[in-house]
Amino acid sequence: MHIENRTFDELKEGDSAELRRLVTADDLLAYANVSGNHNPLHIFDEDGDGDGRPEAMAPGSFIAALVGAVLGNVLPGAGTLYRAQSWVFHARIFADDEIVMRVTVTGKNEQDTTVTLATEVRRVADDALVLSGVAEVLAPRRKVEYDSHDLPGLIVQRHRHFEKFLKKAEPLPALKTAVVCPDEPNALGGALKARAHTLIEPILIGAPDKIAEVARAMGASLDGIEIVEEPLERNAARRAVELVHEGRAQAIMKGHLHTDMLLRPILDKQTGLRMGRRFTHIFVMDVPGYPHPLLVTDAAINIAPDLKTKVDITQNAIDLAISLGMEQPKVGVLSATETVNPDIPSSIDAALLSKMADRGQIIGGLVEGPLAMDNAVDIAAARTKGITSAVAGHADILVAPNLDAGNMLAKQLTYISHAEAAGVVMGARVPVILNSRADDDMSRLASCAVAALHHARINGITG
Template identity: 75%
Template structure:
């Protein structure tokens, strides 16, 4: 984008410029680190004044810096230098607020090429005036024109959403979980780690020799843990399913076996765990820079789902979103476009799913589609396309057209955006924890936490 500054001779009294910015939790963390101001009043997950409420108040100087952004970028623009700035604070801004900063030229001084501007920051959502003030600046004297370019990006890499899930699950009783073939370090280590965090009570189903050898390799004890001997993976999956049927386990966890063996046992028409809906997979993702968990579905089980299957995909995702604390999940049904195109089947399905939610055939969440990826997750993109639904630009659940799109999206988030993911299969009588061999400890813990929270909600704490 081409940007030109306004030199002193071009400026006139009454000229104005504005910028809008969404104040995020990560902005506050970056500001705390850069400024050295670690006041807990400005940290999203801290109670800074002991009143039992996490404040996440935007620091005054952060809000004030939004004024300098207008001065340095727009009016007068490149080459501008501060002489002085006064600030009067009228209200507080918080993480999640969209703020508008405005400057207006009120006086020009020909003698030294200084300009006086009235400055203010408001919150457009309710019209609140956050701060007002007066700036005196040295205006540029030479015309500058250049293409804007981004500074090197910053990624605040912390598992804040997963940390909240672990804290939310901590008071729950451990979920008895049948762990199938935990015969290598990642799967056994993840189960033992979840046990240490009191998320699960594992029952290990597999080859006792391999399990013991793996525990020795990890330097971990298996004392007090039940082990059911079954070296054949298909039979181990059947025995784990039987533990659920008998009421001895409230969840399944995939170990070192092929996913299809686990699902075959769970889907068996006579002895399996069918509960009326299609089995669907949900990734719960902690994406750096995003102010909420992001759910992606279905990226692992249903290859080319038809409309009926997509109904179950959406409903299962809404259910798990509610279980992790999203009261009314916003579901964006993705397509290549945000308008219905009969030549693009996914856009037609998305529109039908949206209408089904309106008619209460899908319940518990807000569903909108078709949405393209940009206007599903970015408010500015949604505005550009004229979309004003409560979902557009702020979707918490993304429903993909098929497994190709879902798998690519989830892996792009993981490997390019540095997201962590928890994986769960829904639609069975109990949650099925489905981890990848490449998942780290936090992903495995988060998967167990999501399973525990969902099991607790669907059983009313009685399961």
């Protein structure tokens, strides 16, 4: 925003200015951190008055501070200093309310260059008066111009997309889930937290004494939870597959064992859970500040996928994205370049996948490739490269050229961009919830929510 002030000599009574602002839950979180005011009335997921509902009410001082944005940015503008301010609040503002802040010059004092202004804030939806008052300021004497976009931006590390998944999945019937070897605090704790959120109903498979010992150390109760005794990891994984065949389990969840040990019986050609499509792993990423979830695939199973495998990788990701509420997911097939280069095999695969989608061999989404990472997720980068596409700059799904690239990308988003990652394996008869031992509670909960949402869609279940 270009800012040009109005000096004391330029101001006259009746001059007026206003700004509009959509108040968001992230605004209130940022203000709570900066001000130190952690009143739960102002936090989006807290109940501050005991009525059983979160309020997300904007603090009065925050609304008043927005009046200062008009004074400091527009009228009088840069160089303005407060002398005094009176406020009267007439209504309350909540997250997602749009407001207009307005100031009007009512007087000038030539001797000390003070200016008085009537101030008010109104809610746009119904024109309700929220705040009224009087500001007394020292107006600038010198003309000042600058661009406010030079200021550094702020990103709130809140995982809003996963919060939406949890909210959407919790009303669904709990997903009956075989949890394999939950004999470690993170593994057992994740299953129990998902149960508390009504996402899953766990069946714990492993050594009962070890599971009980972990529960005691955590202070957790196992009352009402079925425990199937299979002390050996390979037998526990095999038993989980049997529970699916018996109709007793609708999903499988990794506990404290290696991924290959879990997947081996699931992949068995005679007794496993194959459905004719390659098993592929999908990270569902919630990146702070990014406008939508980002799916990254394959980052854990297929090491150097050929074109046929990449078709299944792409189709599985589209299917999962649709289950998460994306009507026509946009798929960016990644390479090191956005043009086809015969010396870069991934660029050729990407172009072929794009054409296969055009011919209906991949369905349900828009597939574009090759795309470099920048022009897959950033519209400005796509425009700079002259790429005209519904996918470029807006990708929901990123198909990596190989496991190395996918795994690095997902972990960079997690450890550098502070993303949360839910992990699910697709291609089997049931979702396989695949978490790392380092994953935190939100990642485990989100993985269960993603599996529950996919199971509900493919089986026509509603909450």
